[in-house]
Amino acid sequence: MKKIINKVEDIVIEMCEGMVKAHPEQLSFNKKYKLITRKELNKNKVSLISGGGSGHEPAHGGFVGKGMLDVAVCGDVFASPSTIQVYNAITKTESNKGTLLIIKNYSGDCMNFDGAAEMAEDDDIKVEKVYVNDDVAVKDSLYTIGRRGVAGTVFVHKIAGAAAEKGHELLKVKTAAEKAIQNVRSIGFAFTSCTVPAKGSPTFTLGDDEMEFGVGIHGEPGIAREKIVSADELAEKMLNRIIVDLPYESGDDIALMVNGFGSTPLQELYLLNNSVNKILENKNINVYKTFVGNYMTAIDMSGASISLMKLDEELKELLDYPSDAPAFKV
Amino acid sequence: MKKIINKVEDIVIEMCEGMVKAHPEQLSFNKKYKLITRKELNKNKVSLISGGGSGHEPAHGGFVGKGMLDVAVCGDVFASPSTIQVYNAITKTESNKGTLLIIKNYSGDCMNFDGAAEMAEDDDIKVEKVYVNDDVAVKDSLYTIGRRGVAGTVFVHKIAGAAAEKGHELLKVKTAAEKAIQNVRSIGFAFTSCTVPAKGSPTFTLGDDEMEFGVGIHGEPGIAREKIVSADELAEKMLNRIIVDLPYESGDDIALMVNGFGSTPLQELYLLNNSVNKILENKNINVYKTFVGNYMTAIDMSGASISLMKLDEELKELLDYPSDAPAFKV
Amino acid sequence: MELFNEKIQQEKDYLTQLDTPIGDSDHGNNMSRGMTYVVEAIDTQSPDSLEALLKIVTANLLSKVGGASGPLYGSAFMGMLKTYQEGESSWRKILQGGLESIQKRGKAEVGDKTMIDVWAPVVLALENDGLTDEVIDEAVEATKPLKAKKGRASYVGERSIGHIDPGAYSSALLFHAMLEAEAE
């Protein structure tokens, strides 16, 4: 395992401190509870909290800022933060308008955020929650816990962040976040595995000509292990899964995210964006705004995901609303 | 070679198109001469042109925008653009105030940009040139062509871009760019090689516990092949080379860039930033502004570089001046 | 608890390995980190009653361990604590309280391929007065053919079949430790 690290146990703390030191005017770090918090909190807007396991940098700390999140709660690498961490995030940023938790739909995250919300409600803090579940690689079924939350979460942060910044009430912010969730779908693939630092070796192994199609952002297995294909074919395979799911239709306006998983260079992400755009154009799906880069990574996994969010006028306005979050300046 | 590509020959064109499609309001692409150009050109400001081989994404196309470059001329992967490409970039963006070329100090780049400048001068276009040579890994000597231009180039784009956007005359913009060049120093290291697509295999190979210290952004050999060390030691090794070179001294204000080479995840770059900050603090060198991310990559090389630029009031003002370039929003 | 900790530390890598094909390779690390805190806290606070002990364990798991295992094991010990505080003192009743508490938090049923698939047979065996190491191991083994319906493993659907559930295995370590401690 070749990584820029000191001790494996210190990765999360040192990484968070490095992030906050890069943006000292905007961010502060609570080391005890691993909270990356906006320096200037506004008591009169809904507090927005998200977070999850670390290893998805710039998520979630990079999305803290005016127009996006107020706190990112940082768990250990790929492990949701604890109930008490989340509880402290809530109490330390209590606002007059209440708090919205944006949770990626994983058992661990749900249980810890839910438990924290219960504790905060016992303290008479108004807390609402939304669960992001945009990964179409997972079969959705009543009998399971549903789909994973992946890169689409960033759009949910953006939409909810804008609604909160505009001064909307808690339920209105929650409704906007849920609208984003209902309209966003994603799928990813991996060319190589990630290496969880505490484990020290890759989570899975792929042949030189293989990819994991539908992979999760923690290196979870996807739909199938397949032969790699050209960028155009890959874009087509991915969009085919996404488009029928909502479905996205001819004439729709969408926001597009081409997200790298950590070690895929921008060269390839831009090239993939070109392939995706050609297909969307053919299908007469209109790209209103595009984001290409590393937003929701899987440590050092090589691969990428595509996310589409269907937009109406409200979502467009919220998407365009200014954000000064370090990793999502709009 | 696992890459998101269609045909190797089409990489540069498709990648450029993907970049421009991600920012259609700001950028346009000339396919014949591979120019990424600002959509809204201002005849009354100095035209700023940079570029070089492709493979350094987001450089240089991502730095085209209000407050930074007017055109990025895109060569083949790791090969400077041709004389005629650069000449066309100059003529197509001719302004009343003349043109400044920002050239990374490589034989190929120098010869092609110089040749193009001569041709443009024959057309009575005022052209000035600056050469960025910030890589302290290369011994500077009168008998050689001097040092390589690496990530510090991005700071030069920013400073010159702000000076041009403010309406300064050609010579004043050139002087600002040269001040940036005089004050910036960089060094990099690699954990793995890059793979040039047309070659299809890694440029060099390193053992599991080895790094190339002082590597160039084309995978050029550096100072030495060494055992990998902890993040803190690495930061120290790198800063030791940089700091004595200018030298940067106690009390100095600097801009800091922690730049990834393509496949190093943000997690590690932020962690490295933490190590760098600790050392600079100890030396009482004051970080005025920090940039952590992928700015000047080496295709898919794993590794990073550190750049320091010493700031006076003028450079601070120019650094803070707004830029809306996709990859460098200030 | 010390025995449980020892077993967790010993089997840390195996737990992580179990969490690899159907999870995210961190169960060993989550449990090991958590138990290190628990044992440290027990060392410094030297609890003099079962109640005090359970309180320390619960508090540490809830505050220091994230993932699914933190709140689940945290709930388990909190449920055990509550049952004990309500006056129950048989292991059967106490563990039953723990089990209920896990199910309240995690909403998993028997057969969903989770730690429940060890906790439930263990409680049942205690009712029938027959908890043995074999019963525990069989319960773990029985998670292998199941298709996961809860937890991270559920995302892989069919592909979870054929793998032991890591949480079931770590729970087994807890019960083995209990049996061993009782025997001493």
Add this chain to the structure above:
Amino acid sequence: MELFNEKIQQEKDYLTQLDTPIGDSDHGNNMSRGMTYVVEAIDTQSPDSLEALLKIVTANLLSKVGGASGPLYGSAFMGMLKTYQEGESSWRKILQGGLESIQKRGKAEVGDKTMIDVWAPVVLALENDGLTDEVIDEAVEATKPLKAKKGRASYVGERSIGHIDPGAYSSALLFHAMLEAEAE
């Protein structure tokens, strides 16, 4: 030119390989791409004079090939064209013009470990009426012990010693092709 192109395409990978330890692994690709354009242009435009031919080669190299080799080979052919246009017709004079033009553009001297280290001995040998394949190969081989002072290889300083210069090798291919064409 066709012969030169053939040789370049054949040796493309070897040129790139030479450009690996002391350069950036693209010399083969740069030359091959450039010569493909040149040969295509010659095919479609069928130049009927040496002058027309040199014009096509120059224009294509300058517009299609970047890196160091584009402007250098471009300058070389431009220098050859100019010398020819000035009325010189001996290969010695023409190549001398090419050499001067490369030096004007690249400022390299003999011994800097560049293509000059092949061009210069070739011109010299022609003066003495003795250009042979051996002379060319010896010149290439002689770049091995040199420490690079110009071009990308100069960045690696001492570490450039012991490697053949890729530009010297591609220039050798050009001169071998010329000898072969003459012999036909």
